[in-house]
Amino acid sequence: MTSIAVSVNHVTFGFGRREVLKDLSLDIPAGTAFGLLGPNGAGKTTLIRLLVGLLRPKSGDIHIMGQLISRKKSPFIGYMPQLQSLYGELTVLQNVDFFAHIYRLHDNAKRAQQVEKALKLVDLWGRRDDAVQNLSGGMKQRTSLACAIVHSPPLLFLDEPTVGLDPELRASFWEFFSSLTKQGTTLVISSHTMDDAAHCDRLGFIRDGKVIAEGTPDELRLATGSPRASLEDAFLYFVRRGKETPDD
Amino acid sequence: MTDAVWTIAKRVITQIRRDHRTLAMILVVPLVVMTLIGLSFPDLKVLDYIAPALLAALAFFFGFLLTGISFLRERSQGTMERLTVSPVTRLDIVVGYLFGFFVFALIQTLIILFYTIYVFDITYRGQLWEILVFQVAVIIGAVNLGIFISSFARNEFQMVQFIPLVILPQMFMGGLLWPVEQMPDYLQWFAHILPLTYAVDGMREIMLTGKGLPDVWVDLAVLAGFAVLTSVLAALTLRKGPGG
Ligand SMILES: Nc1ncnc2c1ncn2[C@@H]1O[C@H](COP(=O)(O)OP(=O)(O)OP(=O)(O)O)[C@@H](O)[C@H]1O
Ligand SMILES: [Mg+2]
Numbered sequence: 001m002t003s004i005a006v007s008v009n010h011v012t013f014g015f016g017r018r019e020v021l022k023d024l025s026l027d028i029p030a031g032t033a034f035g036l037l038g039p040n041g042a043g044k045t046t047l048i049r050l051l052v053g054l055l056r057p058k059s060g061d062i063h064i065m066g067q068l069i070s071r072k073k074s075p076f077i078g079y080m081p082q083l084q085s086l087y088g089e090l091t092v093l094q095n096v097d098f099f100a101h102i103y104r105l106h107d108n109a110k111r112a113q114q115v116e117k118a119l120k121l122v123d124l125w126g127r128r129d130d131a132v133q134n135l136s137g138g139m140k141q142r143t144s145l146a147c148a149i150v151h152s153p154p155l156l157f158l159d160e161p162t163v164g165l166d167p168e169l170r171a172s173f174w175e176f177f178s179s180l181t182k183q184g185t186t187l188v189i190s191s192h193t194m195d196d197a198a199h200c201d202r203l204g205f206i207r208d209g210k211v212i213a214e215g216t217p218d219e220l221r222l223a224t225g226s227p228r229a230s231l232e233d234a235f236l237y238f239v240r241r242g243k244e245t246p247d248d
Numbered sequence: 249m250t251d252a253v254w255t256i257a258k259r260v261i262t263q264i265r266r267d268h269r270t271l272a273m274i275l276v277v278p279l280v281v282m283t284l285i286g287l288s289f290p291d292l293k294v295l296d297y298i299a300p301a302l303l304a305a306l307a308f309f310f311g312f313l314l315t316g317i318s319f320l321r322e323r324s325q326g327t328m329e330r331l332t333v334s335p336v337t338r339l340d341i342v343v344g345y346l347f348g349f350f351v352f353a354l355i356q357t358l359i360i361l362f363y364t365i366y367v368f369d370i371t372y373r374g375q376l377w378e379i380l381v382f383q384v385a386v387i388i389g390a391v392n393l394g395i396f397i398s399s400f401a402r403n404e405f406q407m408v409q410f411i412p413l414v415i416l417p418q419m420f421m422g423g424l425l426w427p428v429e430q431m432p433d434y435l436q437w438f439a440h441i442l443p444l445t446y447a448v449d450g451m452r453e454i455m456l457t458g459k460g461l462p463d464v465w466v467d468l469a470v471l472a473g474f475a476v477l478t479s480v481l482a483a484l485t486l487r488k489g490p491g492g
Contacts (some may be wrong), residue, residue, distance in 0.1 A: 074334055081330065089263045
């Protein structure tokens with residue numbers, strides 16, 4: 001039996017008057033790469049910010065590893081925000097080392113080892129002494145990922161980690177992500193590209209703050225009724241179906 | 249002091265140290281300001297009298313400015329979001345920043361103090377170390393106030409608007425230019441809630457009448473209380489990142 005890493009139950013959230021998430025429910029099994037797919041403004045970032053505890057739901061609740069979210073869980077969570085949230089003046093190494101410290105890797109030898117491992121995984125070991133502000137966009141993106149994974153959290157929330165990456169790096173990122181899930185790490189990844197979607201174990205299609213469909217990529221494609229359908233077709237299929245049967 | 253506090257303080261210091269232009273300005277601006285102010289006094293006797301209040305006010309001003317702007321940047325660049333998600337507590341963050349910024353605010357204060365004492369050669373009473381300890385209390389309050397106030401600003405432009413709001417009333421009502429007792433009664437109570445009033449009063453007591461720290465304990469206690477209050481308030485308002 002697979003356990004549930006993240007469970008979202010009837011969550012509603014809004015900024016002021018604007019309802020952003022509407023009665024959203026979702027279960028994310030442990031040890032899977034779960035893709036949150038949806039267009040701009042669908043509510044992916046908002047959902048992730050709720051999951052990491054930056055925002056609080058207006059109603060409904062969120063369980064992380066079987067418990068209501070609380071600060072106690074923070075050491076087990078890695079978070080890569082959509083914005084490259086880094087210290088521009090500091091070097092790549094200083095940024096990653098700072099977050100390693102913050103996530104309580106106090107032992108110097110152990111920390112140095114973890115930092116090196118993270119930097120090698122994102123292929124920035126050779127640029128470790130460059131100031132982050134002098135890096136290219138994709139390199140900043142990779143530094144940001146290294147900061148999120150340096151403490152080897154069992155639960156990782158990545159908000160559009162592959163944006164701005166070249167195809168080669170994108171492929172190597174996905175290789176790395178699947179090696180993580182093999183070790184039991186749960187990944188929650190937002191994206192709008194169907195290329196990313198195909199790599200995920202499970203997908204949630206999100207539109208206008210609702211989950212319009214959820215399942216494995218194959219299940220979602222086959223649900224359209226045509227075996228040749230792409231994930232893009234599947235997304236459009238569920239969007240249209242949602243419009244035919246309005247539920248609010 | 250927890251490990252997180254030290255880590256954050258060290259990072260703040262490294263960050264400013266690596267930004268050479270900012271570092272140079274932190275060191276040069278107080279010198280330029282003090283030179284201009286000092287030279288503008290026709291009579292050095294007047295400077296003797298005004299110096300204690302001026303030292304307190306400049307320490308407060310520079311400490312507030314440095315922190316308010318840098319802390320805001322932390323939020324707008326999104327790194328604060330990462331910190332609040334991590335296991336560090338809000339108080340760790342505030343105290344970490346306090347220590348980090350304190351180093352630079354202290355350097356600025358020392359520059360102004362020694363420059364005034366040795367280059368402008370003012371006559372003062374009181375012990376130098378007591379003046380220093382008192383100034384430390386002033387800076388801690390100012391740095392904390394900067395952290396606290398910056399959580400009400402969403403961008404640099406708004407933060408800049410807070411500077412005159414926080415600084416100018418204190419300059420005019422804090423006893424810097426004329427004694428608080430000469431202001432209308434209804435404004436005196438207001439002067440007594442301004443930290444600069446106590447900073448100016450304490451510095452005058454020490455430098456003009458030669459009193460010691462035990463004699464200005466009320467001023468010190470108020471400044472310490474102010475520092476604690478602002479750091480707690482700063483920790484409570486911390487999560488107000490952009491859009492959160
Ligand atoms: N701080 C905020 N204040 C007000 N509204 C916000 C705020 N942040 C997001 N929103 C609104 O919430 C909705 C969902 O935004 P969100 O950032 O979650 O979308 P997203 O799915 O991540 O989009 P993208 O693919 O562009 O990243 C949008 O309509 C957006 O305008
Ligand atoms: Mg987003």
